[in-house]
Amino acid sequence: MSDALLSIHVRRKTFGETLVLKDVKLQLQPGEVVSLLGPSGCGKSTLLRIAAGLDRDYSGELSSAGESVAFVFQEPRLMPWLSVARNIGFHDDGHYDQAWVRQLIEEVGLSGFAEALPKALSGGMAQRVAIARGLYSRPKVLLLDEPFSAVDAFTRMKLQDLLLDLARRHDIALLLVTHDVDEALYLSDRVLVMGHRASGIGGGIDVDLVQPRDRRDPVLAELRIQALTQLKSAHVV
Amino acid sequence: MSASENTLAKAAPAPRRASPAWRRGAKGWLLPCLIVIVLEIVVRVGWIPAYQMPAPSDVALTLVELAQGALGKHVLASVGRVLAGFVIGASLALVFAAWVGLSREAEAYLEPTFAGLRAIPSLAWVPLLLLWLGIDETSKVVLIAIGAFFPVYVNGVAAIRNIDRKLVEVGQMYGFSARRLTLRILLPAAMPGLFTGLRSGLSMAWMFLVAAELIAATKGLGYLLSDGRETSRPDIVLAAILALAVLGKLSDGVLAAVERRCVSWRDTFTGEATGNRS
Numbered sequence: 001m002s003d004a005l006l007s008i009h010v011r012r013k014t015f016g017e018t019l020v021l022k023d024v025k026l027q028l029q030p031g032e033v034v035s036l037l038g039p040s041g042c043g044k045s046t047l048l049r050i051a052a053g054l055d056r057d058y059s060g061e062l063s064s065a066g067e068s069v070a071f072v073f074q075e076p077r078l079m080p081w082l083s084v085a086r087n088i089g090f091h092d093d094g095h096y097d098q099a100w101v102r103q104l105i106e107e108v109g110l111s112g113f114a115e116a117l118p119k120a121l122s123g124g125m126a127q128r129v130a131i132a133r134g135l136y137s138r139p140k141v142l143l144l145d146e147p148f149s150a151v152d153a154f155t156r157m158k159l160q161d162l163l164l165d166l167a168r169r170h171d172i173a174l175l176l177v178t179h180d181v182d183e184a185l186y187l188s189d190r191v192l193v194m195g196h197r198a199s200g201i202g203g204g205i206d207v208d209l210v211q212p213r214d215r216r217d218p219v220l221a222e223l224r225i226q227a228l229t230q231l232k233s234a235h236v237v
Numbered sequence: 238m239s240a241s242e243n244t245l246a247k248a249a250p251a252p253r254r255a256s257p258a259w260r261r262g263a264k265g266w267l268l269p270c271l272i273v274i275v276l277e278i279v280v281r282v283g284w285i286p287a288y289q290m291p292a293p294s295d296v297a298l299t300l301v302e303l304a305q306g307a308l309g310k311h312v313l314a315s316v317g318r319v320l321a322g323f324v325i326g327a328s329l330a331l332v333f334a335a336w337v338g339l340s341r342e343a344e345a346y347l348e349p350t351f352a353g354l355r356a357i358p359s360l361a362w363v364p365l366l367l368l369w370l371g372i373d374e375t376s377k378v379v380l381i382a383i384g385a386f387f388p389v390y391v392n393g394v395a396a397i398r399n400i401d402r403k404l405v406e407v408g409q410m411y412g413f414s415a416r417r418l419t420l421r422i423l424l425p426a427a428m429p430g431l432f433t434g435l436r437s438g439l440s441m442a443w444m445f446l447v448a449a450e451l452i453a454a455t456k457g458l459g460y461l462l463s464d465g466r467e468t469s470r471p472d473i474v475l476a477a478i479l480a481l482a483v484l485g486k487l488s489d490g491v492l493a494a495v496e497r498r499c500v501s502w503r504d505t506f507t508g509e510a511t512g513n514r515s
Contacts, residue, residue, distance in 0.1 A: 054410060071410050077403050081425045081502040091411050093421065119504035 005030055005141050005173050006069070008051050010060040013043070020046050021058070024201055026175075026192070028141060033167065033174040035184035036201075037227065038194030039236045044177045045145050051175060052143050070139035074146045076126035078118040078133075085114040088132045096136075104132040107166060124155035131163065135170060142167065144176045148183065157215070160187055164211060181227050185220050186213060191227060195234030205230070291472040299472040300479060303461075312480060314457040315446055318374070319488070322381025323442040327435060330386045334393025334434075338427075339419065351390065359384050360448055367453070377449040384445030389431075389438040396430020397423060429503055432496040439492060443485045458484075 006028040013021035020043040028034055036044040049055040050062060052071045078087045088104055089096025105114050108128040118126060127147060134142055147163075148156040164187060167174050178184050184191045191205040205227055209219060231237045273293045279285055280292040287295070300308075333351070336343045362383055370376035404426060408418045450459020458477045465473030 052410060054406065073403065073407070075403065077407050079404065079407075079422065079425070080504065081428070081500070090407070090421075093417075117502050119502065 003030070004028060004063075006051060006064045006175065008047070008060070008062050008064075010047065010050060010058055012060070013046060013050065013055075013058040021050075026051075026201070028173050028175050030140070031167075031171060031173055032190070033164070033188045034176070035188040035191045036175070036177045036194055037179065037181065037184045037191050037231075038234075039179065039196065042194040042196055042236075044194050048143050048145050048175065048177050064141065068138070068140040070134040070137055070142050072127075072130050072134045072142065072144040072147045074149060076118070076123075076130040078121075078126055078129055080118050083115045083117060084110060084121070084129050087118065087129055088136050090133060091137050100136065101132075104135055107135075107169070108132045108162065124151045124159060127151060127159060128162070131159075131166065135166060135172075138170070139172060141173050141175065144174065146177055146179065149178075149180070156183070161212070163187070168211070181224055181231075182215075182220075185223050185227065186215060193227065193230045193234060195236060288469070289471060291475065296472050296475045296479070299470075300476040303473070303476055307456075308476075308480065311456055311458050311461050311477075312484065314454075315450065315459070315481075316484065318377050318381060318449070318457065319439075319442050319446050322378045322445070323385045323439055325378065326382030326385030326442070327389045327438050329382070330389035330434070330438065331393055331431070334390050334397065334431075335419075337390075338394045338397030339423070348394075351387075355387050355391070359387070359445065363448070363452060372453040377446070377454070380449045381442050381445045384441040385438040387438075388441055389434040392430055392434025392437065393427070396427040396434070399430060400426040429500045432492070432500065436489060436492050436496070439488055440485065443481065443488075447481065 004027040006026075008024070008026045010021045010024045012019065012023075024043075024047060026034075026047065036047065038044045046055065050058055050060075051064065052069060053062070053064070054071070079090065082090065085098075085101050085105065086094075086096070089098075089101045102114070105111060108131055110125060110128055110132070113121070113125070118129070121129065127150075131147070134144075144163075148159050151159065160183060163174070166172070174187070176184070176187060185205070185207055188207055191207065192201045193204065194201055205223055207220075207223060209217065213220070228237060276290070277293050280287055280290055291299075333347065337347050337351075338344075359380070362380060366376040366380055370379060400423060404422055405418065408422045413421065446457070447459045447462065450457040451463050454460040458481050461477040461480075462474055465471065465477060
């Protein structure tokens with residue numbers, strides 16, 4: 001498909017002698033939410049870093065919307081010396097778009113914290129700032145590397161809803177790396193299951209449920225079994 | 238967002254039951270005052286001969302006497318030398334630290350040489366400096382600059398190399414140029430380490446000032462020290478030591494205040510949580 005926002009084909013990616021990714025293809029359509037689900041070390045984060053352009057040492061092709069791709073890391077990675085507002089507008093140094101930053105602060109639910117320093121924030125709040133920083137450049141694609149793995153279960157659910165809400169509001173496609181089956185199914189239109197090292201993308205699961213979803217939906221429970229079966233056949237669990 | 242997350246974060250920095258600043262200050266004065274009182278008694282009673290250890294009150298009198306006379310001249314000379322030496326040494330050190338810290342290539346070329354030079358006890362330069370530069374101001378300022386250089390350089394390189402790679406990656410994700418990366422991420426992130434270096438560099442500058450002035454000087458606090466020794470006046474020696482202590486503390490206090498302003502964002506252990514307060 002030519003209208004894909006992001007199209008990756010990694011023929012080979014190695015770390016030294018170790019082959020990490022082999023013949024992996026991935027496309028992201030506008031407005032789509034795709035999860036990469038797999039165990040640690042399966043190369044899913046590497047794939048994401050390639051998609052972000054952070055890792056250029058591979059053979060294959062990447063075509064992306066360039067400037068309009070943003071990245072949210074596993075940790076908030078805020079600059080500890082900058083206020084929340086300045087962290088969000090970090091891309092534009094001191095002369096950031098203040099109105100836009102104010103709106104983003106509002107949207108991620110941090111009103112009143114614009115001038116707070118990162119050390120005053122909880123883990124969940126810091127990750128909200130990181131998401132707002134990702135949205136600042138008005139991306140078409142947001143890449144997220146296990147963005148909620150460091151927060152507690154309840155905060156995680158809230159942040160998941162926030163993320164979906166923001167993606168819909170700003171018409172952003174999401175590519176998300178996770179090792180949480182429930183998270184992948186709850187968020188995504190497509191879940192791609194990755195097996196162990198270099199075994200590539202095995203199966204995929206299409207989640208044909210409208211958003212917003214109900215976490216208690218029995219269809220999700222069924223898909224969960226399907227996902228676990230795929231993970232099992234990939235010798236992950 | 239949750240209201241609870243909000244309120245929690247706002248409730249966290251609630252006013253602590255911290256002791257007032259003056260009480261903390263008073264604690265710091267306790268030990269010195271005690272020492273002075275004990276010394277005064279011991280000397281007055283005659284357990285220590287006054288020609289070896291003058292009573293604190295005599296030292297105070299000498300200090301007042303000096304203050305009305307030549308002390309200002311000596312202090313001015315010493316402060317001028319320390320400032321000149323420190324500014325020169327620290328500036329050069331910052332330049333080289335940035336260069337070596339930011340470039341592997343520069344590190345490969347420069348670091349072994351600096352490591353070698355660092356291994357030389359800096360006072361070993363004194364005879365050479367005297368031969369080359371004579372006994373006037375230049376040799377003193379150069380010696381102080383050498384003393385200030387290495388702590389600033391070593392801490393500067395370490396500060397740059399200790400920067401969290403993950404923060405640097407944020408800048409790379411944004412496609413920042415090397416210049417922008419340095420100004421926006423590397424420099425602020427290295428700030429705490431740079432200040433550690435500057436402060437220890439400054440204390441080294443004072444140390445080398447005394448060394449330089451003890452050897453050959455006609456004014457300055459180091460000169461006052463050796464003058465006191467030559468004329469068997471321990472009260473003058475002690476007065477000069479006191480003046481050095483005050484000046485060292487004052488200059489460090491200035492740097493510390495600048496440091497507090499620059500790195501107030503740091504989220505570090507303050508000793509408050511150990512339960513050893515009050």
